[in-house]
Amino acid sequence: MNPATPVAAPAPTTSTRSLPRTMKAVVKAAAGPGAEIRDLAVPACGATDLLLRVLRAGVCGTDLHIVEWDRWSQERLKPPVTLGHEFVGEIVERGAAVTEFQLGERVACESHIVCGHCVSCRTGNSHVCENTRILGVDVNGGFAAFVAVPAVNAWRVPANVPLEVAAVMEPLGNAVHTAFAGPISAHNLAVTGCGPIGLFAIGVARAAGAARVLASDVSPYRLELARRMNADAVVDPRTASFVERARELTGGRGLDGVLEMSGNPAAVRDGLAALRNGGRLSMLGLPHEPYALDWNRLVIFKGITIHGVIGRRMYETWYQMDNLLASGRLDVRPAITHVMKMERFLEAVELLRSGQAGKVVLVPWGESA
Amino acid sequence: MNPATPVAAPAPTTSTRSLPRTMKAVVKAAAGPGAEIRDLAVPACGATDLLLRVLRAGVCGTDLHIVEWDRWSQERLKPPVTLGHEFVGEIVERGAAVTEFQLGERVACESHIVCGHCVSCRTGNSHVCENTRILGVDVNGGFAAFVAVPAVNAWRVPANVPLEVAAVMEPLGNAVHTAFAGPISAHNLAVTGCGPIGLFAIGVARAAGAARVLASDVSPYRLELARRMNADAVVDPRTASFVERARELTGGRGLDGVLEMSGNPAAVRDGLAALRNGGRLSMLGLPHEPYALDWNRLVIFKGITIHGVIGRRMYETWYQMDNLLASGRLDVRPAITHVMKMERFLEAVELLRSGQAGKVVLVPWGESA
């Protein structure tokens, strides 16, 4: 049966135990910079929802933008909203129409709540649904003791996956989606930009069968993390030529693919220049503003394919990620550099701004790390 | 919002007008051969369902098997069940949780009701859902004045599509799915087996850009219909060599693809033999029993790809079909040879058995053709 399948009589929701009525949460309370910790009602669990006790949550670059209240945030958010779109939780309540999950199961969450009706959704491309609402952005998210999510968005966490890894399956899925946008097996790939998703992408490319992975970033701290994620080579494009390094690594052939995670125009140009003819550049990193390319030389004459990548394929990406994690091929723990209490969210934001962190994972109120 | 999205309070369903409480339907009433016309209650419309007034319905080979009560039917059906999995209807009632459709709209229906949970469903392959229930087979179908269907299964019929064509979008979707299982554009294809789906496939291949389409069947009646569907050449393999005909049509190169609609072992072997090396055979026709291939000569040495095809990709196939029909590129009317009253269902079955019919469309009680 479909999660949507009607039930004869709307049964009461099922719950393991008596839940509190209020909880703490990290909330964007009003338009303007900042975020605060508030007491809120524990969310209601709709008929097709799951209510989760949050076990761990990841902090994303998007959360920084929301705290900063940048232009995108101003246009998109309607405060008040509970932040947090990367998390793992335990099911404590199950909507009346949900048949798939059991109370007590641990689930990670796809953050995109999609419409199911648009041409994207109807043709297997829900990741670019025209009506996407995002948990922790458009809808209350997981920086809280509890969060309600559509059951269809929940993904059962494989037994061997540690909580801090389960917490970051959402951004890990971005890395998987980007890597799997083109061939990986036996290909020589580069990852440009070694923030958390770039670091994840190094591990994904290796686990998914890339022959060699070159990583680039301008931060020595991040390049060290790239090495720990088993990049075959790393390069700081300020001090060495990315294109040269790529040719060296590939016996002069050039890269087969670039996973672009930086949004930096120079990284994109370098990536395109370092590709062999016929290669692909898969682009997840968001630039701050429009930028130009020498299309003839970098794209057309070389027969390059450029992929715009967003979100995660629903749910093929999750299946791929599940397999990589459950098989033990992929370990992203070197990229998770900090675990801290959720109440220290603003400290986590500062830490990320400093550039001296990979992924930061938060432990909600009442949970122990 | 998703069709599954919960509503605050289960609102009453919406209906255009007062509906009758009973209706006529073609029913498999009990285990054993036959089918009968019965008075039944008009189906209830669940929260995520649509109730349709049936406007036209198509008769399928599967319906013949069910009437015959063959082995497959004996194992699969749990009478009583209303037959009919190909139909178009007008929405007369809308479940409380349905937001997408309006009363009065005309919709065709995907006949596979899928679970949404299995690995197939979760990875964009719902057409091979492990828990599929089929309208008119496992669940009451559309050989009736009214039918209730999950809203997610409904496809709005393009304005220019005549009712009898809308009625057969389900089997037309089989043809589209088979054709689109491999490349079509500029390829030389054959359709082996010119029953209704084979006839549709000829039209689909032509409209979707095949360079040339060869059709084969052992019935002169069906070959004549194949010609009307614009096959570039037809062949009766009892009186001429399929392989020779294929070589002739392709300047000696061999076919690029075969759309196998017959389930006939000789047709499959001929099809494989007529393929160029590296070609594809996409197989929708169901054989009566297992059969052998000379794998080395016909498949391995030639580097052939064989696709097993079932159902329709949900809903990419519908989108493709919609575009082909709405653009006017595809006209399947030559394959629809008979339109008759639904009360004459058993006559329709006899007609189909005689081999002197293409697709037969039924007009329900109260509708005029």
Place this chain on the structure above:
Amino acid sequence: MNPATPVAAPAPTTSTRSLPRTMKAVVKAAAGPGAEIRDLAVPACGATDLLLRVLRAGVCGTDLHIVEWDRWSQERLKPPVTLGHEFVGEIVERGAAVTEFQLGERVACESHIVCGHCVSCRTGNSHVCENTRILGVDVNGGFAAFVAVPAVNAWRVPANVPLEVAAVMEPLGNAVHTAFAGPISAHNLAVTGCGPIGLFAIGVARAAGAARVLASDVSPYRLELARRMNADAVVDPRTASFVERARELTGGRGLDGVLEMSGNPAAVRDGLAALRNGGRLSMLGLPHEPYALDWNRLVIFKGITIHGVIGRRMYETWYQMDNLLASGRLDVRPAITHVMKMERFLEAVELLRSGQAGKVVLVPWGESA
């Protein structure tokens, strides 16, 4: 045997008849603007070459650039060189190592002479060979009474293809390659830029099974040709919104693909904006200079794929083109607006510059149109 296969003893080349020793040709004689008609020796036919008597030749935008002596020409050409990279000829002499062709056969020519050794060539991507030399650019071409070409570059012209069409199979192949860079069948496509290759692309998209084709250009003359090539709709983006027109044509869904033939930044931006999420833009048109995109909004958030396209896949594109032409599905004659004597080459260049021409075909000395 391979065209490269050595022969026991280097036999003399085979020739149908006594050939003249000199011929007329359109030559870029020296660095600087212009081109002139000269008397040259008839080319020698190497062991793996064919010598062709040129029957018809097409004038390309690249020829205009060479006459103008633009920056690209200055960097690329080493005069003297005989121009002309689009042509059809009759085989009059066959190199000693050539076994495949017969004297008297009519062949069109792939203009890219490739190395066969680089990673592109060795992995089926010769169209982006790192060492490509182009007939009529790097090597003497076909604006002459005779031309010598590698036998491997020759493509036997299907019997039903008129000479003026055979003459332009090279640029037609560009259109085919661009269209076939992504799905065509049942897709709604646009062609931006209705120069000769854009016009061909309209015909190709239609013949290869596109559901609907929208064409855009700023020239009423070219839009009229687009209509004659059976575009379903045309739009002049100076007077109407391309994006609106695309939505209208597709029932609000947006385009599935754009075949970009203009090199115009506004056309690219419009094309990307008009794509549905997940669509593709295949880019053959060369811009004059680098230009910027709003990557986030136009590419990344929409999950768009951009293909850089150059040349023709060797020789899959030719096989596709052959099938489309030989089957009669594709007729590009409406795009061929002028046929004139080769000695009037500079007039042809002026005509093309005026914008009042589609494709111009030249008839060499000694041939009659």
Place this chain on the structure above:
Amino acid sequence: MNPATPVAAPAPTTSTRSLPRTMKAVVKAAAGPGAEIRDLAVPACGATDLLLRVLRAGVCGTDLHIVEWDRWSQERLKPPVTLGHEFVGEIVERGAAVTEFQLGERVACESHIVCGHCVSCRTGNSHVCENTRILGVDVNGGFAAFVAVPAVNAWRVPANVPLEVAAVMEPLGNAVHTAFAGPISAHNLAVTGCGPIGLFAIGVARAAGAARVLASDVSPYRLELARRMNADAVVDPRTASFVERARELTGGRGLDGVLEMSGNPAAVRDGLAALRNGGRLSMLGLPHEPYALDWNRLVIFKGITIHGVIGRRMYETWYQMDNLLASGRLDVRPAITHVMKMERFLEAVELLRSGQAGKVVLVPWGESA
């Protein structure tokens, strides 16, 4: 320039040193069982050939069939012919038209000599060339001190690859081709049949990013080798259920793909049954005779894709293999169980027949292991 490019004057071939005039070779001297060691003239090096001093050669199952003089051999071979289609050699002479290689380089060899003219060759599918001649089968091969091969068939061996591995790149390429016939990354695959190519395929699947690899065979000896090649699980289908084992390994989902290396009908049926719906079975193993499938249950209802696989993609497979080997991701040495003098060829054949060997590599006369 193409290997085929003519040279102005047929220059003398280039050679490093004075070569002997005769050599020893393993020859199928006449129709009938057996093979013998003979003294032959060192082969001549044609204009587009390389002459190799053979360094190592692999024995293949096909060689056993030729020694046995089975039906296939009787139909195919025209004795006398020097056997051996898997080998690595050092270039000692270079044909006059060859520009790519240097004397002294080590090259492995694609064994398929293809025509370059048929539709397969012209569309990037030379591995199914209609006119293939095979080294050591149709043309003198590498079980000899020297062998002449077309330069286009030579692949420069990466520096880090040991000689015995270089010797078996040809069958390793079969394994790569089979694995790469469908998705590998993050997929759960099985290899049915653990002869040398099956063993290689285990290593390839792991190196190319499979999540888990299940191996099956009926020989404990081979299953032990499968373990050494890092299969995640092994199963003897005589003592345990392959389907059950596959479900266990995949958390109940079923396999994503099967690499079929046995030619055994039961293995194919098991493999199909163990696939998840929508999975793929890529079939390289050759059955002894035609066999039947329950197509409905095993292929059509499940939406399975079956690939017939032969040879190696020319030369994409070699590029993939090169990357896997040169990067150190793939080590196939555990599958190479014996290295012996070439003069002991018939002993090697017996050893292989006993089933107590993986791949056997031969050391030619004059070489030391």
